[in-house]
């Protein structure tokens with residue numbers, strides 16, 4: 001079904017390396033952090049793609065490189081068919097209005113010296129989309145839209161709770177009427193009790209405003225509810241991507257299986273019976289990632305071939321892709 005829909009964002013073989021420079025006066029190039037290393041996925045209009053993986057696997061770098069906040073080392077990012085990598089200046093600025101980001105830490109991402117009204121109005125002033133009374137009305141409307149009392153417009157970020165601050169971040173992201181929002185772990189820093197409220201708000205806004213989301217999280221339980229499809233990242237690459245149901249019911253990559261076995265099952269009988277895969281060791285350094293399959297140093301079923309060649313993402317069933325030499329149905 002999804003294949004027939006319009007592709008809003010196409011990420012094509014995206015690579016982002018951060019150079020490591022050493023030396024005080026004469027800097028020499030000592031190597032690179034391979035933060036994102038050949039990542040491809042599509043996001044269809046109106047859907048939510050979950051992007052999941054352990055800390056440091058390159059999720060935020062992927063998000064920032066999509067928005068061209070970091071320029072990619074190579075690869076392309078097509079938004080409505082136009083390559084953002086080739087854009088610069090005013091063209092890029094105009095296109096980027098339609099793509100916004102919500103951050104993990106609502107405390108750090110809001111300017112403490114600005115009141116809520118100023119914070120939400122700022123992008124509209126910079127882009128000159130609303131002025132005067134229309135701007136004030138728009139700020140009030142956005143506050144209502146995210147479930148905040150418009151009477152709080154003159155209050156400062158420290159006067160709000162974590163969940164309310166994240167709502168302010170959402171209102172600011174909505175100010176320029178975006179099509180795509182990259183939600184970078186928007187609920188990870190919140191109390192469990194308010195996480196569901198923020199997810200529900202994002203879902204309601206998605207329906208009402210026809211938004212498309214890339215929803216980043218570090219564990220699979222966080223994106224299960226909200227995602228239509230899920231991509232699993234490991235050390236700069238996509239290990240597996242599939243529809244939500246395929247991924248959770250028929251995971252094919254050993255890494256996805258391990259991540260899923262860490263997600264608690266509410267049914268105690270099923271919880272008792274299931275096999276757990278415990279991941280051993282740490283994620284290797286992205287400065288010197290393992291040869292062949294990046295997961296091989298922790299993979300419970302690795303064979304000789306896994307060190308020799310890098311597994312490509314293969315489509316095993318329609319829409320279900322996995323990067324593993326040994327994966328089969």
Ligand SMILES: Nc1ncnc2c1ncn2[C@@H]1O[C@H](COP(=O)(O)OP(=O)(O)OP(=O)(O)O)[C@@H](O)[C@H]1O
Nearest residue numbers: 018033035054055056057058059060061062218286
């Ligand atoms: N600006 C930067 N300069 C150098 N290295 C960076 C930079 N940003 C990220 N990295 C490195 O790139 C790798 C990927 O980082 P990234 O922040 O994208 O991971 P992440 O999956 O978002 O992790 P987390 O779950 O902790 O947010 C890490 O090794 C990180 O140290």
Ligand code: SF4
Nearest residue numbers: 293296299306324325
């Ligand atoms: S390619 Fe080999 S090491 Fe990598 S996930 Fe598959 S079996 Fe494990």
Ligand SMILES: [Mg+2]
Nearest residue numbers: 059060061184
């Ligand atoms: Mg991150």
